Every structure is written in structure tokens, then in C-alpha cells.
Amino acid sequence: MYRLNKKAWKLLLAEVQKCSGDDQVSKIEQEIVIKRLEQLRTEKGSPVGLDELRETVVDIYPQFSEKILKQAAQANQPPGIFNKIKWVAILVGGAAGVLWVVNLPYPMIRWPVAKTVPILLLPSYINMDYHYRGAIHNLEQADQLINKATSPADIERGGEKVKAAKRNLDNLPVWFLGYYPQAYCNLFGCTWRFTVDEFEIARQRVGRIEAIVFQDKNALVPLSQAEQTLKAAKQQYEQATNTKDREKAIAIWQEGIDQLEQIPQQTLAAKTARTKLNAYKRDFENARIGNFITAAQEFDLAAEQAKPTQPKAASELWQQAINRINQVPLENPRYVEAQKLLVSYQSKIQGIVDPRSSKLIEGAKQFALAAAKSAQNPPHTDTQWKQITKLWSTAIEQLQTIRVEEPGYLEAQKLLATYQTNLGIIETRLQSEIESQSSLKQANNEIQRLIAAPPSDQQQFQSQIQGIINQLSTVKSGTTAYAEAQTLISQAKKRLQP
Known part of the structure; x- marks a missing residue:
């Protein structure tokens, strides 16, 4: 049956x-x-x-x-066995009292029973096996749910499982561990042994998982608060109509990011925050830089309106605009845009206090900007370097006409030092280009003569090739002749090989 x-x-x-x-x-x-x-x-x-x-x-x-x-x-x-069950129940009722006594947690009772009729201790061991399996099962599920959690629901479920495991451990009869029979599962064909060390390890594991659950649940609170703060700050920024309101929204935005960064790193909330933090910081930085530029433009507009009647106030407003622009970092994508605005505002201030020198300085800056753009992405030909040299020279000549007594003199001298240094660099590049082209041309002429009339003596032939290589080696990197020279050197070295 x-x-x-x-x-x-x-x-x-x-x-x-x-x-x-x-x-x-x-x-x-x-x-x-x-x-x-x-x-x-x-x-x-x-x-x-x-x-x-x-x-x-x-x-x-x-x-x-x-x-x-x-x-x-x-x-x-x-x-059809109701009567049998009734009689069995009577017999079992008498035996149940005996079983209850021998399974009590007292060594003086259990020891002799364990050595003579261990089968009577079967209820104790079945109970232990049941709760042991339940503890292992619930602990494994709790560990999986907590340590690989993907949502708050996993944390909640893991907490329930660890509580169930704790109840199982509380019901384990650890008071008779070490008393025979230890290998009680032999009754069912298994060899499992339950020890005090195993019980202690399980207890420690329960405590550790409970601590993780507690930390994870607590960490979800600041995560939620930080996300609400960030959402409110972003909405407030988008609805702001002036610089003051935008700056308030940015300050709240920064508080939300700080809250996210303070969440304990080992929690699920921190892992969730890390996946979003880069996006939050990117949006925050874009908003912050955008506010600097927008505020500067607002100050510029106010300065233009005040300029006809209040030139001093206009100058102060442009200075405020410059202060905002100077906070845009070099690595930001809007840095070039900010620098163009900076040059414009500086020129407007200079135009109020010193119209003549400000115009000369502005003109020099335009020539310098054109020279800098033209010098990008070298190498260039000697003709291009000469044009760039001329642009720097023109900028320098403009600055040199500003007299000592003019207000813009000091700024002009600072720019002169920079522009003259840049001119010297360009002149060096020009000279390198001219010399490299000359060396390449001379080497090509030697190659043509060698091809037209190669010497019969092999040693003399190799000597002439080595001379061509030496000539090509004088071509400097960063010139338009350098790539061709390197190709010819490679070909020449192959001819030297025996």
C-alpha cells in the first residue's frame, strides 16, 4: 500500500x-x-x-x-479499516507516552536508548531533519534573492525567507547534538551528520542576511527621496523664468545628487543609483553650464539697455556676464561658444572706458583668431605658413600702435607677449618646411642621377644610397615632405640589403 x-x-x-x-x-x-x-x-x-x-x-x-x-x-x-484504526489508536496512545519520554532532551534518558533501541528516537531526528532541510532551503532562497536582488520586491521576499529560516533554526534540537546516533539518516539510507559547527554557521548566515535586508530596506528610503528631489529640481529649472530661480533649482539639483552618492555602496539602492547617477550628473552639468551662458546673455542685454545713459552700470553688468562665462570649464562642449561671448563682453567693456585701444585690441584678436584657425591640422606648405606668419605680424602691428598712456596698454602688452611667441613658433615651422622641402628635392635629384648612371662597383653603389638616406633623414617630422622622405628611406634601405 x-x-x-x-x-x-x-x-x-x-x-x-x-x-x-x-x-x-x-x-x-x-x-x-x-x-x-x-x-x-x-x-x-x-x-x-x-x-x-x-x-x-x-x-x-x-x-x-x-x-x-x-x-x-x-x-x-x-x-474498511475503521475498527482496526480504533484499536491501533488505543495501542499507539499508550506507546506515545513512552516515545514522548525517551525523546525528551535529557542525555541520561537518551544515551542508553541511543545505544540500545535508537529507533525510538526517530521522532526527534525526523523533526530535526524537517527543520534542517527547511533552514537550508529558505537560506538558499534568501541568499539568492538578497545578493542578486533586482528590485525592492526581491528584498522584501528575501526578508520573509530569512525569517522562515530563522524559525527553522529555532526549532532544531541542538541540545542533543553530539549524542548517538549522529548518523541518524542511516535509517533512511543517507549519511548526513548535523554538527554544532554547522548550526553556528547557519546562525551566522541568518544574522548576516538579516543585516543586509535591514540595510537594503533603509537605503531604499534615501534613494526614493533623492529621486524625488532630482525630479522636482529639474521641473523647477525648466519652469524658471530668471537667473535667480534657475540657480535655486540647480542648488536643489546638487543636493539630490549628493544624497545619491551618500547611499551605502553595498546596497541594492546604491547599485540602482549608480546606473542613473551618470545621467543625472550629465543633465545637471548641462543645466549648470546652460545657466551660466543664459545668465551672461541676460546681463549683456541689460548692459546694452543701460549703456546710453548709465555707462558705468553697463560696464558692471558686462563684468557680471564675464564672471559667469569664466565658470565654463575647458572640457565642456560649450566652451568655444562661451569664449566667443567672453571676447565680445570684454570688447564692450573696453569700448566704454577706452574706445581707441579697445578697437585696436579687438582687431588684433580677430587677426590672431584667424591665424590660430589657419595653423590647425598641420603639416602645411611653406606658402600657408607664410600666410599664417603674416596674420600674426598684422595682429602684433596693431597692438604696437597702442600708446603707454592709453588704458588698454597693459592688456595690449600681455597679448603682444603671447602673439610674438606664437609668431616665433610659426617662423620656426616655416623654416623647417623650407629646409625639409630642399632636402627632399636634393635627395630626389641624387636618386635620379643614380638611376640614370648607376656605378658598376657595388660598394660605391651602396655608398651613394647611404648618402641619399642621410640626406632624407634631415627632413623633419611635422612637414609636408616627411611622409615621402620616410617612404624613400624605407625603399633605399631595402636596396642596401645583400
Whole structure:
């Protein structure tokens, strides 16, 4: 006779499916319970009773219907044996008192029983096996849910599992660990041994996971608060109509980012924050830089309006605009735009206090800007370098006409020092280009003569090739002749090889 019949199996299976959810963890739980029930269906022996059925499912499904359990237990009883069960119950009732006594947690009782009739201690070991398996099962699920959490729901579910594992550990009869029989599973064909060390490790693991759950739940609060702060700041920034309101929104925005960075790094909230933090910082930086430029433009507009009647106030407003522009860092994509505005505002201030020198300085800056643009992406030909030299020279000539007594003199001298240095660099590049082209031309002439009249003596031939290589080596890098010279050197060295 099998321990669980088909009718009881169907009742229990229907309730298991009803209690189970659709997520991965729920499917694993359902599979565990079904395997337990299937094992009972294949085991031969006395029919499973209500208590054993309850123990089979309740650790996984605490909400399992007690009514269904009773119906299944009743359906599992074979027909026609009511009288036998009554007599057995009377006999078992007498034996139950004996079993209860021998399974008490007292070594002086258990020791002689363990050495003579260990089978009487079976209830204690079954109970321990049940809670041990429940503790391991719940701990594994809790560990998976907590350490690989992808959402707050995983943290919540993991917390429930670790509580269940803790209840299982609390029910383990650790008071008789070390008393025979240790290998109690031999009764079922297994060799598992439960030790004090194993129990302590499980306890420590429960404590560690509980701490992680506590930290993760606490960390979700500042994460939520920070995200709400950032959302409100961004909305406030977009709705702002003036510089003052935008700066208030930016200050709140910075507070939200600071809150995200202060979340403990080992928590799920911190991992979630890290995936979003770069985007938050990028948006914040764009807003901050955009505010600098917008504020500068607003000061510029106000200065233009004040200039006809209040030139001093206009100068102060342009200085405010310059102060904002100077906060745009070099690595920001809008740096070039900011520098153009900076030059414009500086010229406007200079135009108020010193019209003549400011115009000369502005003109010099335009020539210098053109020279700098033309010098980009070298190498250039000697003709291009000469044009660039001329632009720097023109800028320098403009600055040299500003007299000592003019207000713009000091600024002009600072620019002169920079422009003259740049001119010297360009003149050096020009000279290198001219010399390199000359060396390349001379080497090509030598190559043509060698091709037209090669010497019969091999040693003399190689000597002439080495001379060509030496001539090509004088071509400097950064010139238009350098690439061709390197190609010719490579070809010449191949001819030197025996």
C-alpha cells in the first residue's frame, strides 16, 4: 500500500497550484512541494496522516488550507479499516507516552536508548531533519534573492525567507547534538551528520542576511527621496523664468545628487543609483553650464539697455556676464561658444572706458583668431605658413600702435607677449618646411642621377644610397615632405640589403 493515494494527491495538488505564484521563486517552491508529495505516492507503508501532510507543505506555504489538509488526510485512509484504526489508536496512545519520554532532551534518558533501541528516537531526528532541510532551503532562497536582488520586491521576499529560516533554526534540537546516533539518516539510507559547527554557521548566515535586508530596506528610503528631489529640481529649472530661480533649482539639483552618492555602496539602492547617477550628473552639468551662458546673455542685454545713459552700470553688468562665462570649464562642449561671448563682453567693456585701444585690441584678436584657425591640422606648405606668419605680424602691428598712456596698454602688452611667441613658433615651422622641402628635392635629384648612371662597383653603389638616406633623414617630422622622405628611406634601405 502506497502512503498517499490518488484522491488525496489531487486535492493537495490543486491547493498547491492555488497557493503558488507565477514568478521564478514561486515555481521553485511549487516544484519542491510537488516532489515531496510524489515521494509519498511512491513510498510503501502506512497512509500519511494530517500532521505529516501539514509538515510537508506548511514550511513552504504557511497559508495552505487546513480544510484541504483534513480532506486529503481523510481521503487517504483506506476503506474498511475503521475498527482496526480504533484499536491501533488505543495501542499507539499508550506507546506515545513512552516515545514522548525517551525523546525528551535529557542525555541520561537518551544515551542508553541511543545505544540500545535508537529507533525510538526517530521522532526527534525526523523533526530535526524537517527543520534542517527547511533552514537550508529558505537560506538558499534568501541568499539568492538578497545578493542578486533586482528590485525592492526581491528584498522584501528575501526578508520573509530569512525569517522562515530563522524559525527553522529555532526549532532544531541542538541540545542533543553530539549524542548517538549522529548518523541518524542511516535509517533512511543517507549519511548526513548535523554538527554544532554547522548550526553556528547557519546562525551566522541568518544574522548576516538579516543585516543586509535591514540595510537594503533603509537605503531604499534615501534613494526614493533623492529621486524625488532630482525630479522636482529639474521641473523647477525648466519652469524658471530668471537667473535667480534657475540657480535655486540647480542648488536643489546638487543636493539630490549628493544624497545619491551618500547611499551605502553595498546596497541594492546604491547599485540602482549608480546606473542613473551618470545621467543625472550629465543633465545637471548641462543645466549648470546652460545657466551660466543664459545668465551672461541676460546681463549683456541689460548692459546694452543701460549703456546710453548709465555707462558705468553697463560696464558692471558686462563684468557680471564675464564672471559667469569664466565658470565654463575647458572640457565642456560649450566652451568655444562661451569664449566667443567672453571676447565680445570684454570688447564692450573696453569700448566704454577706452574706445581707441579697445578697437585696436579687438582687431588684433580677430587677426590672431584667424591665424590660430589657419595653423590647425598641420603639416602645411611653406606658402600657408607664410600666410599664417603674416596674420600674426598684422595682429602684433596693431597692438604696437597702442600708446603707454592709453588704458588698454597693459592688456595690449600681455597679448603682444603671447602673439610674438606664437609668431616665433610659426617662423620656426616655416623654416623647417623650407629646409625639409630642399632636402627632399636634393635627395630626389641624387636618386635620379643614380638611376640614370648607376656605378658598376657595388660598394660605391651602396655608398651613394647611404648618402641619399642621410640626406632624407634631415627632413623633419611635422612637414609636408616627411611622409615621402620616410617612404624613400624605407625603399633605399631595402636596396642596401645583400
